[in-house]
Amino acid sequence: MPTKISKETLPMTATELRDAILKHIEYSQGKDLVHASLYDMRMALTLAIRDRVIEPWFRATRATYAAQSKRVYYLSMEFLIGRLLEDAILNTGLTEAAREAVAGLGFDFDTVLADEPDAALGNGGLGRLAACFLDSMSTLGCPAYGYGIRYEHGLFRQSFGPDGRQVETAEDWLRQKHGWEFERPEASFNIGFGGSVAETGRSAVWTPDDAVIAKAYDTPIIGWQGKWANTLRLWGAEPLTAFDLAAFNKGDFAGAAAPEALARTISRVLYPDDTTDQGKELRLKQEFFFTAASIRDILRRFSAEHNDLAALPSKVAIQMNDTHPAIAGPELVRLLADERGMAFEQAVDTARACLGYTNHTLMPEALERWPEKLMTQVLPRHMQIIERIDELHAKAHPKRKVSIVEGGEVKMGELSFIMANKVNGVSALHSELVKDTVFAELNKLHPGRIVNETNGVTPRRWVKGANPRLSALITDTIGEGWEDNLERLVELEPAIAEQGFRDRFAAIKAENKRDLTAWIEREMGISVNPDAMFDVQIKRFHEYKRQHLNILETIALWQEIRANPKGNWAPRVKIFGGKAAPGYVMAKEIIHLINNVARVINSDKSTRDLLTVVYPANYNVTMAERLIPASDLSEQISTAGKEASGTGNMKFSLNGALTIGTLDGANVEIRELVGAENFFLFGMTADEVVKRRETPDHAARAIKASPRLSAALEMIESGAFSNGDKTTYSDLAQNLRSHDYFTVCADFDSYWDAQRRVDQAWADPDNWTRMAAINTARTGWFSSDRTIKGYMADIWKIDPMI
Known part of the structure; x- marks a missing residue:
């Protein structure tokens, strides 16, 4: 030790x-x-x-x-680490x-x-969770490697065109030298694609017809107080032959560089648009590229210390963060069986004993599926192995109703489940829904395989670093040591009863808001009232997250204020942040609508003092660190049963924002901890949502029953936010009127009523401060340290080294 x-x-x-x-x-x-x-x-x-x-x-x-300790290997397509300098200085x-x-x-x-530029290595909660987990594993002394892709351009840099539409351009964070990484050319692997398979008795030989080099770049991740550091190893793709001199000498300058350009494409962009066949192929190649390189690196490290491959599960725990690294199972089986001579069934059992799978979605359409034809074309040996795994599972469970390969598709969720020894959800509600919905049949076949590990966030980044004023108050009140024992925040509760503490807590929030106000003025040229309620929704844009519910209520509120300007309205600054995937048309239309609603509302002099809409472009970790400490109200309004957990909801609560939300994801646990009286609940439950969808015209009924919702939709359709063009948002409006799978219309009136309860609470500033401080005091359970301790005990079976 x-x-x-x-x-x-x-x-x-x-x-x-x-x-x-x-x-x-x-x-x-x-x-x-x-x-x-x-x-x-x-x-x-x-x-x-x-x-x-x-x-x-x-x-x-x-x-x-x-x-000779067991190590954890965390495989993730995203690591949204943000800026590292301040974090390292703090730790x-x-x-x-x-x-x-x-x-x-x-x-x-x-x-x-x-x-320092934000490292463009992720998109949203999935990647930020991985970054928080790296911090906690280092803080706890859990020997670990994070494995991912060194994206040259990451997701994309977001801006807005003059019409309010999202514009995507390449992120350039690596244009400057990345000061944290160490290039490791000695840690390189050839990663193949396509080709042929030759059967050789009990095993097979795969001969790819194309290959790239995966080269490692290491970043040390230091834990709290510098006691332990782990490694984030990112793979960059390089060509086997960097430059075709013969082509260059013939004048084919572009062709001479083609091998390099083709290889770099693999590690160039996070989540390339997969609405085309070429996009799908690139996505699959990306996932195999980083997963295969990681598995080979893991076996290389194991073999340097141990000779018996049967001991692999006692020394190696591999966590698949969502289905992106699902090919880890077949690849590990291939390496054990084809290249190291292990019997196939033993290789499957050995791989399963090493692998864990974290599920992040309840939407079947979001669980990756690859066309069988594409899988066979890109990874022919792996397709054979997947089919044999499927056969073994069918043999072990003759009455099973679930297959990995079905309808011409390879279902990566089912593959991940079958090849994992543990499958975990990320909130109490989500884990139960995983058992009852997407993996109901597999859960019956494998009882006890699904466990819950509710997400958390690192308090070092999201309280100590992002909110130094609040951190100072916490330390002054309960002493040092809470940064790696966040549940000590409950010790704040006695102080909340004191007026002096509440005054200081309110003053800190006011200072944070003034800082944000100045930033908005500087970056966007928009003047906002720092004394208004800062009502914030920042997250990836998706219909289930219901940013359109928020903007519909904003339109309705604006109409009501205009009709009754002397009413008892709580002044609000509505702040949005987040990106939509380039191919997600409906999400991009919601962004378009928000920007144009902002343009119209912000130009209305009669309501300017009561309502402003702000949408800064290119939301990232650094922007979140600005917005969250200054927020009064946290919008966690997803359709119940769709958000696996959320981590933004935890960051807001820890920083003294009150939540308006549904009973979805970790909202359930937040509400239980902070108390129902300190949470603004609205909307249907997950079961009620399912039942409501059984009514074919549920959206039309909800619109007819809600004059405010009807008026807001009619205003959109009238062209009021599109310079008189009545067709601009017709697809968005028609989707709500005729389909509305995410029950925006059905939940609208409940959401409106909850917002008016928010207004009433805001009218009593001291009580609002008391409620906000209680949120901070009671949400220390949502530390990623607590989450990682759960993984270590329940899934990885590993003890800390410090």
């Missing part, structure tokens, strides 16, 4: 850090201080801090090897030293931190 690192050994003085920064300005950046740019200062600070991270990183690696206890050292060198510390 490694020796615990005392906190006293960690700090570095401001003078020592200043000297380290100057050394890197000179020897790493090739500048002197007089000529150093902001970029030079940021890179020098990054490298100086990285130097401090390397020692515990190496020590953790050596300790794991020495103990190593160097915030004050860094601030003093940078200021002493003539630079503004906050400006230097802001110069």
Whole structure:
């Protein structure tokens, strides 16, 4: 067991850090201080801090090897890590030293931190959860690797055109050197596609006809107080032959570079549009590329320490974050059976004993399915293995009604379930629904395989770092040590009864709001009232998340304010944030509508003091760190039964925002913890939603019964938000009127009524502050440390090393 690192050994003085920064300005950046740019200062600070991270990183690696400990391997298509510099400074206890050292060198510390681009490695909750888990695994001393893709351009950079439509352009976060990563050319694997399979007795030989190189790039992830560091290993794709000199000499300059361009396409963009056959093929190749490289790296590391492959499950736990890495099962089976001679059935059992699967969706259409023809074309040996796994499962369960391969499709959700020893949901409600809906039949065949691990967020990033004013109040009130024991926040409760505490809590929220107000003015040129309620919905755009319910209520509210301007209205700033997938037409139309509603409402002088709509472009981790601490009301309004968990809801509550929401995902657990009186509940339950859909004209009935909803829809259809064009939003309106699968119309009146309860609560500022503070005090359970402890005990069967 490694020796615990005392906190006293960690700090570095401001003078020592200043000297380290100057050394890197000179020897790493090739500048002197007089000529150093902001970029030079940021890179020098990054490298100086990285130097401090390397020692515990190496020590953790050596300790794991020495103990021959089991390791966790977390496979995820996304790691939304955001900016790393401030996080590393915070976790190593160097915030004050860094601030003093940078200021002493003539630079503004906050400006230097802001110069770091967000790593464009994710989209939403899936990727941010993976990032929080990396932080918690390092904080807890759980030996782990995160594995993903080093996307050159990530998702996309979002902007809005003059008509309010989303515009997607390439993200350029890697245009500058990424100061945190270490290139590992020695850790490279050839990843093949296509080709042929030759049977050789008990096994087979796959000969791909195309291949790329997966090259590793390592980023150390330091835990709280610098006691342990794990590795995020990202794979970049490179060609086997980088440059065709013969083609170049013949004048075919584009052709000469074609191999490199083709390889880089694999690690260029997160979630390429898969509405085309070419897009589907690229998505499948991406998933196999990073999963296959990761599995080979895992076996390489295991084989360097152990000879008996049967011991693999005792040393290796592989967690599949959603279905994207589902090919891990067949690939591990292939490597064990075809390349290492293990009997096929034993290889399947061994792989299953290593694998866990986290389900993130209840929507069958969101569980990946690949055309059997495509799978056979791209991964012919894996298609054979999948069919044999399916046959083995059918043989073991003759009455089974579920197959992996069905209707010409390969169902990756079923493959993940069958190849995992544990399957977990991510909230109490979600895990029960997983048992009862998408995997009901498999749950009957494999009772006990599904477990629950409710999501959490890292308090280091989302409270300590994002909200330093609130963090100071927490420390002043309950003392130090809550950052890695977040359930201590309950100790705040006695103080909430004191007026002085509530006054300070309210003042902190007001300061955070003033900061956000200034940022909105600076970035968007929109002046908002910092004393208004900041009502915020920030998340990936999807119909089930119901941003259109929010904007419909906003239109109805605007109409009511105009009709009764002297009413007892709570002034509101409605803030939206998030991106829609490039191929998701309906989600992009909702974005289009929100921007045009904002344009019209914000230009209405009669309501400007009472209602403003703000939608800053290109939502990312850094923007979330601005918005969440300044939020008064958190919109968690998904259709009940559709949101697996949510993690934004937890971040808002921890930072003292009240929630308006449905009984969906982790909202259920949040409401139980904070108390029903401190949560604004509305809408149908998951069971009621299912029953409501059985009524064919449920949407039409709801619209007819709701004059406000009817008037809001008619206003959209009249062209009021589209310069008089009545057809602009016809598809969106018709979807709501005739189909409305996500029950926006049925829940509208309940949502309206809940918003008016919000107005009433806002009218009593001190009681609102009390409710907000209770949310902070009672949501410490939603720490990703608690979640990871659950994974370690229930799924990975691994003990901490510190």
